[in-house]
Amino acid sequence: MIAQFPGARAEPGVPDLSRYFILRFDKSFQLEKVLDAYSKSPFVDHVEPIGIHPVYASYPNDYYFGPEGHPTFPYYQWYHDISSDHDMDSPEGWDFEKGDSTLILVILDTGVRYFHKDLGGPDASYANPENSIHGNIWINWAEYNGTPDYDDDDNGYVDDWVGWDWVIVSPTFACAGEDYTGEDNDPRDFNGHGTHLTGLVSAITNNARGVAGFAGGWGDGTTSS
Numbered sequence: 001m002i003a004q005f006p007g008a009r010a011e012p013g014v015p016d017l018s019r020y021f022i023l024r025f026d027k028s029f030q031l032e033k034v035l036d037a038y039s040k041s042p043f044v045d046h047v048e049p050i051g052i053h054p055v056y057a058s059y060p061n062d063y064y065f066g067p068e069g070h071p072t073f074p075y076y077q078w079y080h081d082i083s084s085d086h087d088m089d090s091p092e093g094w095d096f097e098k099g100d101s102t103l104i105l106v107i108l109d110t111g112v113r114y115f116h117k118d119l120g121g122p123d124a125s126y127a128n129p130e131n132s133i134h135g136n137i138w139i140n141w142a143e144y145n146g147t148p149d150y151d152d153d154d155n156g157y158v159d160d161w162v163g164w165d166w167v168i169v170s171p172t173f174a175c176a177g178e179d180y181t182g183e184d185n186d187p188r189d190f191n192g193h194g195t196h197l198t199g200l201v202s203a204i205t206n207n208a209r210g211v212a213g214f215a216g217g218w219g220d221g222t223t224s225s
Helices: 031-039 090-094 193-202
Strands: none
Touching: none
16 A cells, blocks of 8 residues: 555645555456455445546547447548457557648549548538648649649649649430539549548548548647648
8 A cells, every 4th residue: 555645744624645555456346346355344435436437539539430429420530440459450550640732642432522521621511612721632732722723733734723623524424413524623423432442541540520521630620631
């Protein structure tokens, strides 16, 4: 038995911390029985267990991260962390690294719904896609802040502030609503696959919305592109 607050002295009007002690006992004894025995002693005022509460940033608050957040939704993100350990061990990884905004990930797919709030940030929207600058979507700032209808960064593409759409296909292969007749500066996704994949990798994590991206930052500005 050791003093919990070494050097503490009794003072009028405040709890006497000098009379608090920590008891360590062999693990062969059950905690509940030890607490019960000491609580019955006339020389002990009260007893309580000291909980061990490790501080980890491993479980985000995204709506569909796990069954605890949405128990009735059948497609929660079980692949991040499950008891049988046939998973990606994302929580263990997030304890060491939550995202790096200096790294840029390129996904060649059907485009991306960059104005989705779980990708483009809380101000992103279909009506105002240009507000998709506070999330995990890469932004070409030279073009975003540049002159409209002008190739500000001299890379051969005009106003490519969020990327470029090279797709030119026949109507037979185009998705509904897709602008398939020419290249443009709007790489939005009409198929869904590109957005799905981008979300798996870099949806903003711990932003109390949607899903948790594997490398999606931590909802506090610590985001990856």
